[in-house]
Amino acid sequence: MKQRLPVIIAAISGLVILAAFFFQPFTAPYLGLVLNWAIIVSSVALLVAIAGLFVTHIRFILKGRRGFLYSIILVLTFLATLILGWYLGLDDPAYLIGIQTVLVPLENALMALIALILMSAAVKIFRVRGWSVLTISFGVSALVFLFLNLGFFQFDSIPGLGAIVSALQRLPLIGARGLLIGLGLGALLMGLRVLFGQEALRE
Amino acid sequence: MPPIYLTDLIAVGLVGLAVIVMAIVWIANRKPPVNPYKNINTYDNIDALMHRSSEEGKALLISMGEGFSGQNSSLGDSVGVLIEQILLSRSVFNDQPTHSFSGDSALACISQLVLHGAYENAMASELFRSEHTALSGVSGFGWMAGMLPELARKGNGGMILTGTMRPEHVLIADLAERKDVPLVAATGSLAAQAAFFASGSEVTLGEDYYLPSIGKVNQPAYQNQAKTMNWIRGILVIGLIVAALLKLSGVLP
Numbered sequence: 001m002k003q004r005l006p007v008i009i010a011a012i013s014g015l016v017i018l019a020a021f022f023f024q025p026f027t028a029p030y031l032g033l034v035l036n037w038a039i040i041v042s043s044v045a046l047l048v049a050i051a052g053l054f055v056t057h058i059r060f061i062l063k064g065r066r067g068f069l070y071s072i073i074l075v076l077t078f079l080a081t082l083i084l085g086w087y088l089g090l091d092d093p094a095y096l097i098g099i100q101t102v103l104v105p106l107e108n109a110l111m112a113l114i115a116l117i118l119m120s121a122a123v124k125i126f127r128v129r130g131w132s133v134l135t136i137s138f139g140v141s142a143l144v145f146l147f148l149n150l151g152f153f154q155f156d157s158i159p160g161l162g163a164i165v166s167a168l169q170r171l172p173l174i175g176a177r178g179l180l181i182g183l184g185l186g187a188l189l190m191g192l193r194v195l196f197g198q199e200a201l202r203e
Numbered sequence: 204m205p206p207i208y209l210t211d212l213i214a215v216g217l218v219g220l221a222v223i224v225m226a227i228v229w230i231a232n233r234k235p236p237v238n239p240y241k242n243i244n245t246y247d248n249i250d251a252l253m254h255r256s257s258e259e260g261k262a263l264l265i266s267m268g269e270g271f272s273g274q275n276s277s278l279g280d281s282v283g284v285l286i287e288q289i290l291l292s293r294s295v296f297n298d299q300p301t302h303s304f305s306g307d308s309a310l311a312c313i314s315q316l317v318l319h320g321a322y323e324n325a326m327a328s329e330l331f332r333s334e335h336t337a338l339s340g341v342s343g344f345g346w347m348a349g350m351l352p353e354l355a356r357k358g359n360g361g362m363i364l365t366g367t368m369r370p371e372h373v374l375i376a377d378l379a380e381r382k383d384v385p386l387v388a389a390t391g392s393l394a395a396q397a398a399f400f401a402s403g404s405e406v407t408l409g410e411d412y413y414l415p416s417i418g419k420v421n422q423p424a425y426q427n428q429a430k431t432m433n434w435i436r437g438i439l440v441i442g443l444i445v446a447a448l449l450k451l452s453g454v455l456p
Contacts, residue, residue, distance in 0.1 A: 022215050025207055046308035049338040052315070056334045070352055107344055110371070117377045118370070121401040128403030138400065176393060179409050183391055185435055186413025188221055189428050194281055 007197035014195040054078065145172060221435060228431045232423075240429045242416050245407045248387050249286070249363055250418045253293060255385075256360025262299035264359055265290060266350055266375070267314055268366020268390070269343050270307020282415055283366030284313060286389060289417045290363065291321035295330065299358065304339040306346025310366070311338035343369050354378055364388040370398035377402065389415070 017034060020027035057071040065071070081099070088095045122142060129135045148169055156162045256263045267283050287303055294301045303318065305311040314336045322331040339349030354362060355378060362379055364372070368390040376399055379386040388399040391412045399406040410432065416425035449455040 018218070022211050023207060024211075042309050045312045046341070049305075049308035049311040050341075052311065052333065053338045056337050059334060067352055067356070110344060110374070114371050114374055117373060118398065118401065121373065121377075121398075121403070124403060125401050142401075179393055181439065182410035182432075182436070183393070183413070185221075185432055185439075186410035187391065188218065189225065189431055189435075190281055190413050192218075192221055192225060193424065193428065 004197075011195050011197055018195070141172075145169070220438065221431070224431050224434050224438075225427070228427050228434065232427050232430065235423075236426055236430075239422075239426055242425070243407065243411045243414055245387055245389055245405050245411065246415055246417050248405045249290070249389070252361040252363065252385055252387060253290060253417070256299075257294065257297050259360055260298040261358055261360030263290065263294060263297075263301040264350075264353060264362040265301060265303040266346075266362065266364045266366070267303055267305040267310050268307075268364070268368055269346060270305060270310035270367065282389070282391070282413060284310075284317060285421070286363070286365045286415050286417070287314060288317050288321065289415070289420050291318055292324065293417075293420070295321055295325040295327055299360075300330075300332065300335050302353065303336045304346065304350045304353065305336070306338075306340055306343060306366075308338060308341065311336065343371060347372055347375060350375065351378055354384060355382060359384050361385040361387070364390065364399075366390065368392050368395035368399075370394045373398040373402050376404045379404070 017031070020031045020034070024031065054075065057074050060071040061068050061075065084095055084098070122139070125135055125139060148165060155165045253263065265287055267287065291301055291303075303314050305314050315333065318336045319328075319331055322328050337349075339353075340346035351374070353359075354375065359382070362375070362384055364375065364386065365388075368388070369392065372395060376386055376388065380403070385405075387405040388395070389407045389412050390396060390399070391407075391410075396406055396408060400408070414425055414429055414432075416422055446455065
């Protein structure tokens, strides 16, 4: 019973929230209240998780674990961001510019790196996975839709071709929709299993 | 009072249908099936990775994805937590402990609970260390950036990516390839599946992700869920075809 009680409480709350989501015209005020609770709980979780992260890295520094320099950088930047945020306020323009000056170039550099890696992956796919119907259709469709969506070519001027290209451009959407139905079904069943406490491991 | 939309009613109908089919399959499958479904290849590879890392005395890394909260609307991380639970329950006594990294605070807390539960169930609470599961960042990029140095360390037997991912996370696959660390990616995100497929990693395709069964663990649930999905898929296909025919014939507006 000690183990079942949390599952029963979770299942009942989950089912009530699910029902409330479907009938929002009647349940919107209660749903808003419960969602506020969820926001408060997740904020507390953030505090706990950040404290855990901080303590873990302090421990790495004290132990002199290999690569502890990264931990020192993390702790220092964390403290600097926290203290400046407290002192200047989160809406302070100088503080926001400071954060963006670090974050935006870093994210852009990462995106550029990812573009290169995806390009090299596209070239390597046939070496890694071999020549099969799946890899060939994957490669060909990637190339065709990249070419079509680049926007360099306008097909509207040629009668008939515009309609064919437009139909072709809708193909990925149709395929994705089919896959999304499958994923939606999977997510729905997994959610129901969790709600009914059926996700416990058994051999 | 605003009306209840037709889409809401359809969603209620789908949930009701899923519950009914689940109940029928559950009742019909009380005995083990004669021709059980085969395990998903990717999950078999996770099983192989677990055995190999255990034999070689190396550490396994689990990356839990971006998490429940924030802008993610998928249920992917529930599966991630389930996979983590299976892995940890079977690797408690490995020479090197399994480390998990989360990209979301709520997920990090739940992951900590799962880890503690695994050690407690194995009656080895004294082996539990809180640093074996960590929040490695609070965004997709932050999580990846925090995890890459851990992946680059020596002595890693493999990495399992599970949960909500983005195509950008293919950087992890690239580093794993360069460091010769086997990587298995189990994610429900379509774009991430495509990116990991291109990178040559083992990856779940489509709804395979929602059918986790590693070795013999979770087999009954897997068999039931796979059968339920097949039945509902069949019903949906028939419904879509009938709707398309009715639309073409002008019966539906």
